[in-house]
Amino acid sequence: MADVHKATYVYKLIHPSAPPPDPLPESLPLSELDVQSGFIHLSTARQVPGTLKLFYTNEPRMYVLRIPIKAIEKDLRWEAPSVPVSGDGGAESTFPHLYDGKLGSAKVESVVLWEKGEATWDSVLGTEEVISWLLD
Structure with missing residues (x-):
C-alpha cells in the first residue's frame, strides 16, 4: 500500500449547490465546514471514494478539484479526521x-x-474516465 503522504495530488470535493466558477478565480469561497474547521478539507485519491460515500451519498453530482501537492505543501498538514x-x-x-x-x-x-x-x-468511480483522472 502506498504511503498517502507521498501522493502527488489531493482533491477537494465541492457541493453541487456551490459550483466553482469557470474560469476559476484566484480564491474560491470556503464552505461552511471549512470556515468552521479553520482549514480546507481535502482527500487523497484513495480517500475520495470514502469521502463521497460518507458525506455525499445522496448527491446526484459533485465537483472535484485536483490540486498538485507541490502547489500547497507549505500549508498542508496531515491530520486525523474528527469523525470516524x-x-x-x-x-x-x-x-x-x-x-x-x-x-x-x-x-x-x-x-x-x-x-x-x-x-x-461506486458506479461512477469505476469508470475509465474517473480512474484515469483520479491520480495518486
Whole structure:
C-alpha cells in the first residue's frame, strides 16, 4: 500500500449547490465546514471514494478539484479526521488539510463534474474516465 503522504495530488470535493466558477478565480469561497474547521478539507485519491460515500451519498453530482501537492505543501498538514472513518489507522486514516485558507486558479490543476444520478458513487468511480483522472 502506498504511503498517502507521498501522493502527488489531493482533491477537494465541492457541493453541487456551490459550483466553482469557470474560469476559476484566484480564491474560491470556503464552505461552511471549512470556515468552521479553520482549514480546507481535502482527500487523497484513495480517500475520495470514502469521502463521497460518507458525506455525499445522496448527491446526484459533485465537483472535484485536483490540486498538485507541490502547489500547497507549505500549508498542508496531515491530520486525523474528527469523525470516524474506515481504515487501518495507518497513513490513509490521516487527511490532508490546507491551512492557508485560499484555494483557486493558482493551486487547482483541473476541475471535473461527476454525475451519478440515481446510481451509486461506486458506479461512477469505476469508470475509465474517473480512474484515469483520479491520480495518486
